[in-house]
Amino acid sequence: SYLLTQPPSVSVAPGQTAKITCGGNNIGSKSVHWYQQKPGQAPVLVVYDDSDRPSGISERISGFNSGNTATLTISRVEAGDEADYFCQVWDSSRYYVFGSGTKVAVL
Amino acid sequence: EVQLVESGGGSIQPGGSLRLSCAASGLTVRSNYMSWVRQAPGKGLEWVSIIYSGGTGGSTFYADSVKGRFTISRDNTKNTVDLQMNSLRAEDTAVYYCARDRHHQGSWYFDLWGRGTLVTVSS
Numbered sequence: 001s002y003l004l005t006q007p008p009s010v011s012v013a014p015g016q017t018a019k020i021t022c023g024g025n026n027i028g029s030k031s032v033h034w035y036q037q038k039p040g041q042a043p044v045l046v047v048y049d050d051s052d053r054p055s056g057i058s059e060r061i062s063g064f065n066s067g068n069t070a071t072l073t074i075s076r077v078e079a080g081d082e083a084d085y086f087c088q089v090w091d092s093s094r095y096y097v098f099g100s101g102t103k104v105a106v107l
Numbered sequence: 108e109v110q111l112v113e114s115g116g117g118s119i120q121p122g123g124s125l126r127l128s129c130a131a132s133g134l135t136v137r138s139n140y141m142s143w144v145r146q147a148p149g150k151g152l153e154w155v156s157i158i159y160s161g162g163t164g165g166s167t168f169y170a171d172s173v174k175g176r177f178t179i180s181r182d183n184t185k186n187t188v189d190l191q192m193n194s195l196r197a198e199d200t201a202v203y204y205c206a207r208d209r210h211h212q213g214s215w216y217f218d219l220w221g222r223g224t225l226v227t228v229s230s
Contacts, residue, residue, distance in 0.1 A: 031213065031214035031216075033214075033216035033217075035152075035217075041222075042204055042220040042221060042222050042223055043152065043204070043217075043220055044220070045216060045217060045218050048209075048214070048216050048218070049214055049216075054218065086151060086152055088152075088216060088217075090210075090213070090214065090215035090216075094154075094170075095154055095157065095168060095170070095215075096142070096144070096154035096215065096217075097154075098151055098152040098153070098154070099151070100151045101151045101152075
């Protein structure tokens with residue numbers, strides 16, 4: 001079955017750039033989607049199809065996918081970006097596959 | 108406003124049954140693919156089940172962890188998607204989210220989520 005690997009946590013100072021990786025075997029051949037989840041809230045789609053942003057999502061959030069790694073980048077990080085971030089792909093045998101999530105801490 | 112609202116969660120003993128419901132507004136569940144996704148306390152997201160739109164036959168699929176115990180269904184008159192959960196186990200304890208699926212050209216994701224309902228399975 002297909003596995004996605006994310007680092008448990010990423011720490012970043014305000015105003016700096018946070019990069020969250022999502023590793024998977026030849027993940028570049030799949031479409032990767034990203035969700036942001038703040039404490040006590042439901043997940044929110046922030047990037048779909050590797051790099052597209054839904055309406056209302058900050059332009060500071062971007063995505064890229066190639067080879068064995070997909071990356072979510074948050075530029076000019078703000079305190080409000082503190083959250084868990086999950087990557088997700090679709091797999092024909094398991095349907096939706098999620099990464100284990102990365103907690104972004106703003107220092 | 109387009110939204111999903113889950114209900115039906117609560118505390119139940121192992122082996123018991125519970126029925127969750129997801130009420131949709133601003134969208135028609137019959138015309139959408141709808142899923143249930145759960146999140147155990149402090150853990151990640153796990154897809155549970157999907158029901159296809161009525162136009163594609165309303166097929167249903169389940170994660171291996173719930174297959175044979177959970178049943179997803181749709182009530183078109185009430186515009187709801189339900190999840191009947193039987194033979195509940197401690198490991199089914201989680202917040203259960205209702206979500207709308209989007210898919211095109213092999214790409215599947217969730218673009219709308221409810222706020223979730225907590226299910227606790229404990230003796």
